[in-house]
Amino acid sequence: GAVVSQHPSRVICKSGTSVKIECRSLDFQATTMFWYRQFPKQSLMLMATSNEGSKATYEQGVEKDKFLINHASLTLSTLTVTSAHPEDSSFYICSAPYTTNEKLFFGSGTQLSVL
């Protein structure tokens, strides 16, 4: 079945550094990918929708310059957390629909810890 691969699974970094998270659709093309953040004991919060060939659409309250999204190809989207701070520590997860209106396939998530 369709698979979404997300790397890395865990990152520990110093405050001020940038962290890149990759999300790949392994056996299907994803023109759209979704990026979420989840704090402990809270639900997934949609951060942005990544669109291949065009700019990402960010949710209200999400800083575009802080969370850079690049959808370089039909199988790869990246999220870069720039100048990370401790409050950015969270579980980040991507997903992609197999086709329009189809169920989502999720990456396995990235636990980011900023010291």
Add this chain to the structure above:
Amino acid sequence: RKEVEQDPGPFNVPEGATVAFNCTYSNSASQSFFWYRQDCRKEPKLLMSVYSSGNEDGRFTAQLNRASQYISLLIRDSKLSDSATYLCVVNGLRDMRFGAGTRLTVKP
């Protein structure tokens, strides 16, 4: 008003109990509906799609009411392994929206 709202929970039930979750959505143009299950610090996994005619998969039954704009999930004969957070997902024309999730704990 949130686009997708779920029962806040938590639900703490004994093994063998029947438990039901509801989820309402605000966008009448929503086209597809799903229930996902998420274990702690894991990615959500599809539990079942929700169809207008209702659908059943073993102990799980999902229903959709378009007129009232809600979906439901019924779990019969709860097992300890059913303990998780259950998310309803509603797919509009361009994106998918998640409910806040309902935490279920099944106790011996």
